[in-house]
Amino acid sequence: MSKLQYQLSYWEYDSFLKNIDVAIIGSGIVGLNAAIHLKEQAPKLKVAVFERGPLPIGASTRNAGFACFGSMTELLDDINERGEDAVWQLVEKRWKGLQKLRQRLGDQAIQYKDWGAYELFQDHESDIYEACLEKMDDFNQQLRPIIGHPTVFKEESNAIPTFGFSNIHSLIKNQAEGQIHTGEMMKSLLQFAQSVGVMIFTGIQIEKLHYEPTIELVTAQSWKIHPKQLIIATNGFTHQFFPQLDISPARNQVLITSPIPHLKIKACYHYDRGYYYFRNIHHRILIGGGRNLAPAEETTSEFGATQLIYNALIELLQNVVIPNIPFEIEQQWSGILGVGKNKSPIIEEIHPNVVVAARLGGMGVAIGSLAGEEAASLIIG
Numbered sequence: 436m437s438k439l440q441y442q443l444s445y446w447e448y449d450s451f452l453k454n455i456d457v458a459i460i461g462s463g464i465v466g467l468n469a470a471i472h473l474k475e476q477a478p479k480l481k482v483a484v485f486e487r488g489p490l491p492i493g494a495s496t497r498n499a500g501f502a503c504f505g506s507m508t509e510l511l512d513d514i515n516e517r518g519e520d521a522v523w524q525l526v527e528k529r530w531k532g533l534q535k536l537r538q539r540l541g542d543q544a545i546q547y548k549d550w551g552a553y554e555l556f557q558d559h560e561s562d563i564y565e566a567c568l569e570k571m572d573d574f575n576q577q578l579r580p581i582i583g584h585p586t587v588f589k590e591e592s593n594a595i596p597t598f599g600f601s602n603i604h605s606l607i608k609n610q611a612e613g614q615i616h617t618g619e620m621m622k623s624l625l626q627f628a629q630s631v632g633v634m635i636f637t638g639i640q641i642e643k644l645h646y647e648p649t650i651e652l653v654t655a656q657s658w659k660i661h662p663k664q665l666i667i668a669t670n671g672f673t674h675q676f677f678p679q680l681d682i683s684p685a686r687n688q689v690l691i692t693s694p695i696p697h698l699k700i701k702a703c704y705h706y707d708r709g710y711y712y713f714r715n716i717h718h719r720i721l722i723g724g725g726r727n728l729a730p731a732e733e734t735t736s737e738f739g740a741t742q743l744i745y746n747a748l749i750e751l752l753q754n755v756v757i758p759n760i761p762f763e764i765e766q767q768w769s770g771i772l773g774v775g776k777n778k779s780p781i782i783e784e785i786h787p788n789v790v791v792a793a794r795l796g797g798m799g800v801a802i803g804s805l806a807g808e809e810a811a812s813l814i815i816g
């Protein structure tokens with residue numbers, strides 16, 4: 436397809452693209468939160484967000500909508516890798532980020548449901564399940580001052596028949612997690628950003644960046660934009676600008692069923708140490724994950740689907756989630772995460788007046804609001 440190439444009119448340049456104080460590349464949850472925070476702190480700033488898609492097309496409009504801050508196996512794995520302090524600090528950020536998102540947009544707008552989350556354990560996972568039970572009191576104690584809930588984690592294997600699962604040995608419930616409607620959240624966030632005066636330009640792909648002597652963005656239409664400051668919030672696509680950063684794209688495939696009569700599941704669920712996840716939405720099941728089946732193939736910023744992962748997700752539905760219940764797959768899509776060896780986001784000034792805010796991993800719903808604000812604070816500071 437040929438690119439739409441044309442010269443800007445005097446009017447277009449003068450009113451929209453001239454004298455931009457802060458440009459933001461990427462209108463995902465991070466870019467929009469950065470823009471909102473800038474306008475809240477300094478309403479006179481001219482803040483413009485540039486998004487290559489007609490809608491944001493990365494992870495923010497394509498995720499599973501888990502308002503999550505850590506399942507027990509995830510926390511155990513993270514503590515082994517990074518130590519307790521780093522993990523509880525990140526959990527606190529995730530929790531605060533979720534509260535910020537809910538306060539800013541409202542639970543009704545984002546369709547927040549406090550139905551909790553469950554971690555499922557298979558028969559062969561009794562070791563890790565026992566390790567979780569052993570740590571449960573300790574984790575609850577650590578989480579009490581952060582979350583304000585007396586017992587976040589709770590053994591709840593007696594709920595297995597309630598949900599109708601097969602081939603599941605035990606369940607641990609996280610009582611403080613919830614779920615949102617991802618599309619409604621992003622729609623509200625876009626509207627909120629516009630209401631505080633953020634300009635959002637869609638269909639504008641930034642192809643080149645120059646920093647010297649001044650910042651210059653070159654778009655796919657060959658327009659040149661010269662903002663005073665810049666935030667790059669392109670998450671899994673950041674390697675196009677900064678290949679040296681430890682941020683890799685990671686594709687995540689998702690399926691959604693058609694409505695299932697008398698659906699029993701009603702929460703968010705983590706399976707196989709978080710490699711798979713599923714939830715209810717509008718009497719359907721949304722299910723995703725399986726990236727670990729083909730790590731090399733899924734390390735890509737190209738959208739798409741593979742038979743291998745499709746089959747694994749179908750098998751999980753048939754053998755565990757809704758055994759003996761007929762279903763059809765109504766839609767299939769993928770989204771691109773930004774991941775690295777370190778699980779924390781990168782939020783740093785990479786050149787004078789140029790800030791990167793990326794590598795949100797699988798927790799951007801929770802931490803995205805704060806990541807955006809931190810990036811904006813670096814710009815203002």
Ligand SMILES: Cc1cc2nc3c(=O)[nH]c(=O)nc-3n(C[C@H](O)[C@H](O)[C@H](O)COP(=O)(O)OP(=O)(O)OC[C@H]3O[C@@H](n4cnc5c(N)ncnc54)[C@H](O)[C@@H]3O)c2cc1C
Nearest residue numbers: 461463464465487492493494495498499501641770799800
């Ligand atoms: C399938 C899936 C399920 C997930 N489930 C959850 C979940 O349940 N809970 C949770 O907390 N997190 C989840 N995540 C992660 C979460 O969605 C992300 O961490 C978060 O959305 C990242 O937001 P972002 O703004 O950093 O990036 P993105 O939303 O990816 O935004 C980056 C934007 O930059 C734009 N862009 C890229 N390059 C350019 C360019 N050159 N010019 C202009 N624009 C550009 C892209 O089009 C994109 O819109 C999931 C992710 C996926 C993919």
